[in-house]
């Protein structure tokens with residue numbers, strides 16, 4: 335097993351340095367550990383290094399780990415593609431969903447969220463580079479969906495999430511993240527005008543581009559590989 339604690343220290347340092355570089359408080363940036371394909375033992379190692387927020391892409395795999403780690407004080411984030419038939423389970427077991435890309439999915443999550451769990455935190459996923467193969471709302475679609483999601487009583491619209499195209503230069507990474515930050519600000523003005531709560535989060539930055547994301551205002555970086563090591567190909 336790679337040295338997870340050392341890896342986390344190193345990632346935290348990268349976040350800190352980028353924050354300092356642009357005069358941000360590193361404390362306002364959440365390091366979200368992406369634990370897909372990883373076992374409960376690896377999650378425990380990350381917990382021992384101080385992490386409490388974990389993200390999963392695949393529902394069944396996630397539920398297995400949530401059960402194994404029940405009783406620990408952890409928060410679970412769903413970041414994978416979400417189909418209608420999976421929303422109930424996600425609404426019942428997660429604290430955050432970063433990958434909402436249709437109003438219908440948000441409405442189902444709202445209807446299915448058990449009241450005693452409080453509001454489910456939501457980010458809308460934006461297909462920032464208009465890639466045909468990638469899920470997410472197109473830039474033009476985000477505003478009308480945000481205005482509706484903000485009104486759903488069991489959800490709290492927290493922000494926007496994006497996964498920019500791979501293989502970009504550092505400048506291009508920053509440009510994509512800047513675009514997402516500007517979109518958030520623009521939508522916030524409309525939310526304010528409607529007397530709806532504004533979005534305070536930007537879920538952007540992964541192992542290969544977290545510096546660019548922090549420089550452009552990320553509040554949640556989602557890091558898998560640089561914490562847990564290279565992933566094996568997923569078993570079907």
Ligand SMILES: *Cc1c(COP(=O)(O)O)cnc(C)c1O
Nearest residue numbers: 368413540541556557558559560
């Ligand atoms: C897998 C995944 C990550 C983590 O990517 P790494 O490059 O391993 O850090 C982040 N966000 C999403 C949506 C993912 O699916």
